[in-house]
Amino acid sequence: MNNLSNLPNSDGFFGEYGGKFVPETLMHALKELDETYSKLKNNPKFIEEIDQDLVQFVxxxxxxxxxxxxxxxxxxxxxxxxxxxxxxxxAHKINNTVGQILLAKAMGKKRIIAETGAGQHGVATATVAARLGLECHIYMGAKDVERQSLNVYRIKLLGAEVHAVDSGTATLKDALNEAMRDWVTNIEDTYYIIGSVTGPHPYPMIVRDFNAxxxxxxxxxxxxxxxxxxxxxxxxxxxxxxxxxxxxxxxxxxxxxxxxxxxxxxxxxxxxxxxxxxxxxxxxxxxxxxxxxxxxxxxxxxxxxxxxxxxxxxxxxxxxxxxxxxxxxxxxxxxxxxxxxxxxxxxxxxxxxxxxxxxxxxxxxxxxxxxxxxxxxxxxxxxxxxxxxxxxxxxxxxxxx
Amino acid sequence: MEYPLTRLDEKILSLKNASKKALVAYLVAGDPDLDSTLELMHGFVDAGVDILEVGVPFTDPIAEGPIIQAAHDRALKNNTSLTKIFKLVKKFREKNVDTPVILMGYINTFLANIKALEESYVSGSDAVLIVDIPGESDLKNIGIKNTNLASISLIAPTTSKDRISKICDNSSGFIYYVTLRGVTGSSNLNISEAESNINFIRSQTSLPVFAGFGIKTPDDASSLSKLSDGVVIGSSLVEMINNHSRKKEFKKIYNYLNEISKAISL
CATH class of the missing domain: 3.40.50.1100 (Rossmann fold)
Known part of the structure; x- marks a missing residue:
């Protein structure tokens, strides 16, 4: 049971789980994100900026x-x-988006995308994007758009665009599929804020760290x-x-x-x-x-x-x-x-x-x-x-x- | 020690000896049904296709655009599974012994059928192209052992130079160069970027380099074939198959492939 807190390893594995199983087009962006995060996470100025946002904004x-x-x-x-x-x-979702939007800023990305299920991560993402004046697109299963209509409207009020996803089961997993497709297409200028401890390395680590x-x-x-x-x-x-x-x-x-x-x-x-x-x-x-x-x-x-x-x-x-x-x-x-x-x-x-x-x-x-x-x-x-x-x-x- | 040439090696060698560009055609197994897929595979070969890429349907195909996604959904509604696809290839081999068949799909469906996959070379499949594994990964390390299947890797416009050499070292058959940033069937083809990237890949490997994603017209095919050793046609075929699936009248599709085949041999 020792050393569970030292995971993931450098390839992104927690024991046998995790990794980076993505189309080739995304590999470079994941590496870039991993490097940016490794560099910034112990940087006192970066930590101070996040801490201040967590106190005063969250x-x-x-x-x-x-x-x-x-x-x-x-x-x-x-x-x-x-x-x-x-x-x-x-919700807790804002802990993660406050952190990731600063990574996006550090990487010079101008366009933010995210998936959402209940809409809480969509709202939390649209909120931090609005605060920095960044273009924001939220992917949401069509079924969830219906049952979480209040959050859909909140996201729109915050200036983000909601894309209802009809494919597959029209829920969270399909929203994730569509967000990944957007990212593959707009890889140069787009930062993908994943909302949970899922997805390819380094996301499960980054989202965990910001929620910790x-x-x-x-x-x-x-x-x-x-x-x-x-x-x-x-x-x-x-x-x-x-x-x-x-x-x-x-x-x-x-x-x-x-x-x-x-x-x-x-x-x-x-x-x-x-x-x-x-x-x-x-x-x-x-x-x-x-x-x-x-x-x-x-x-x-x-x-x-x-x-x-x-x-x-x-x-x-x-x-x-x-x-x-x-x-x-x-x-x-x-x-x-x-x-x-x-x-x-x-x-x-x-x-x-x-x-x-x-x-x-x-x-x-x-x-x-x-x-x-x-x-x-x-x-x-x-x-x-x-x-x-x-x-x-x-x-x-x-x-x- | 000399190894016997595989069906894929032999095809690539014969194309090279004839100074011919390869035409690779993609279709989704089980769309509209497996009998049609078999008919189309033979029809494609008669229309000038050199290598067949058979799509293995998956519920969550994240690299595919809407056209191929919908084909995956249709195939899954017909309960198309990898084991049924192995049987399809075996049937195809009854009449065709020299056209290589590549299974293209997503890692989870392959891992769920490891045992059958390990035996699939015997039934006539030649290679796998797994879209969602890093190009430098060894199939053995992700649980696919004891297979004679070649592993085709993708290289994208965003792949860094140091990874390109790693991927080339780990590849067999050919290198598949993704001609755009995006999903299959997109329309943001970038020919000049493709040219410089393909040239760099060629400096790293003696394997042929094929170009795919977003190639629709004979003109697209012609200009990309000039830079590469072959082209892959996917979404436009899948769209035509769907448009003609009710009457199962596939002649127009074969004519289209014929035009592409001519365009790349000019």
């Missing part, structure tokens, strides 16, 4: 909040919430507020950026249990889900080797989740390595549990979580009983739920028109 640090009524509800461990929902734009501020704050806050590191940290996992961000600074703390929660959709047994770590096989998609939902011929299979942000057949390669090494455990909760959990948290704590985040909360039903009242569990509240009101209403059979 609103960091995000609080570590004691969820008193939720704790009473489960009458087990003390439950704490890492409030990434309070960040500017409403969450885990670093938690190290400090947990000592300040309950005088120890958490006994367990729970985060939802689609591509897995919020989970990687909060897990990474604790990889070498073997007493801290790390629990990722995938989307079981209509149930793991139904096959209609988005839980590759629970029910997938290693494969290669979007530039990296990782667990993948695929059939016996290596074709990627359709996923299902009530949450657009988790509706993705792959997962970041570092999570695959954490699973195989046993350092993190990955469970899955289904759509119904998620909606129930959304209502529970909203009523008990006055916090409306994103449906992605509600997966992490729903895990409490499965695991809270394993902990005692002197133990501390932290849930990463990766985003707020305003964007999901329409979906929740539909699930509840209520019309908002």
């Amino acid at each position: 609103g960091r640090p995000s609080p570590l909040y004691f969820a008193k009524r939720l704790t009473n509800h489960y009458s087990g461990p003390q439950i704490w919430l890492k409030r990434e929902d309070l960040n500017h734009t409403g 501020i969450v885990g670093r704050e938690l190290r400090k806050q947990s000592i300040e507020q309950f005088s120890q590191y958490p006994d367990a940290i729970i985060a939802c996992v689609g591509g897995g950026s919020n989970a990687m961000g909060i897990f990474y600074p604790f990889l070498e703390e073997s007493n801290v249990e790390l629990i990722g929660v995938e989307a079981a959709g209509s149930g793991l047994m139904s096959g209609k889900h988005a839980a590759p770590l629970n029910d997938g096989e290693p494969g290669i998609l979007h530039g990296a080797k990782s667990y993948l939902m695929q059939d016996e011929n290596g074709q990627v299979i359709d996923t299902h989740s009530v949450s657009a942000g988790l509706d993705y057949p792959g997962v970041g390669p570092e999570h695959s390595n954490l699973k195989d090494s046993g350092r993190a455990n990955y469970i899955a909760v289904d759509d119904k549990e998620v909606i129930d959990s959304f209502h529970l948290i909203t009523k008990l704590e006055g916090i409306m979580p994103a449906l992605e985040t509600a997966h992490a909360f729903a895990a409490l039903d499965h695991i809270a009983k394993n902990y005692t009242s002197n133990q501390h569990i932290v849930i990463n509240v990766s985003g707020r739920g305003d964007k999901d009101i329409n979906t929740v209403a539909t699930m509840d059979g209520i019309s908002l028109d």
Whole structure:
């Protein structure tokens, strides 16, 4: 279990996962990005610029909040919430875009592209592009454009162009395909801000590093507020950026249990889900080797989740390595549990979580009983739920028109 | 020790001896169906095609433009799998023993069928062209072992000079030069850039260099064939196949290939 935090290696592998499986046209751009990042990440001026943006533009640090009524509800461990929902734009996604836009600037790129599922990464990208006055294009599955219409409008208000993607399953994976095609075509002047710890090296590393501020704050806050590191940290996992961000600074703390929660959709047994770590096989998609939902011929299979942000057949390669090494455990909760959990948290704590985040909360039903009242569990509240009101209403059979 | 020449080596040698430019044609297996693919493969050869590139459909073909993407989708709806494609090639070999067949696709479908892939040389396939692996990677290191298949690598306008020599060292058969920045079927062909890059590749390898991506008209083919050892035609064929697939009347496609074939031999 040693040295998990020294990964990836120079070829971009976390154990057997990761790598750079991309068309030749992209190889040079990935190398250029890797070199730029290696040079800048320890540069004091670059670090200072990011830190200042995180404080003054994003609103960091995000609080570590004691969820008193939720704790009473489960009458087990003390439950704490890492409030990434309070960040500017409403989710952890901004931590990454604030960093990557500075890389784009350093590389002299004038045009920004990104994929988005729930729209949070699209909003976070359009936000930082607007702030620097850069042209911005967001690719989004046509199905997601429909179910996340509020975020689509936010992205447009921020001056970015939204491209609805009709191909394939018209969700996040197809948005990624289309963003990659754009990048291959406009490689000279375009910077691709990938939104999760997925894609070819160096993206899984860069996105993790920019989100790791969450885990670093938690190290400090947990000592300040309950005088120890958490006994367990729970985060939802689609591509897995919020989970990687909060897990990474604790990889070498073997007493801290790390629990990722995938989307079981209509149930793991139904096959209609988005839980590759629970029910997938290693494969290669979007530039990296990782667990993948695929059939016996290596074709990627359709996923299902009530949450657009988790509706993705792959997962970041570092999570695959954490699973195989046993350092993190990955469970899955289904759509119904998620909606129930959304209502529970909203009523008990006055916090409306994103449906992605509600997966992490729903895990409490499965695991809270394993902990005692002197133990501390932290849930990463990766985003707020305003964007999901329409979906929740539909699930509840209520019309908002 | 001398190795026996493969079918691909022999074809390339005979083109060289005849000072002929190669015409490589791409189609997607199973679009509109596997029987048509077999018919088209023979028809292509009769129309002057030297090497066949058979596309293996994948759900997420990130290097393809909309025309070839749609063909992949159609082929997948017909449940076209790599194992069925191996059978198709075997059938093709019943009537044709000298036209090389290259399987072009994405790494995940090949890895899912490793065992069949390792036996595919026996059934008549000659090479693989895997779009989403780095050109310098050895097939053995990514899990494809014990195969006699040649590995065709792509070199793009953005490939750096030091990587070009690495890729050339690792290649067999021929080098596939991507003539543009973009996906298949794009229209931003850059002939002068292609010329200087192909010249540099030639300084690094004795393998022939073929040019592809974005070649549509006999004129495109003619000007690129002057700079290279051959051309690859893809999207325009796939589009024509789709336009004629309902009646399965493919004569127009063969006429088009005939024109291209003439244009590159001028």
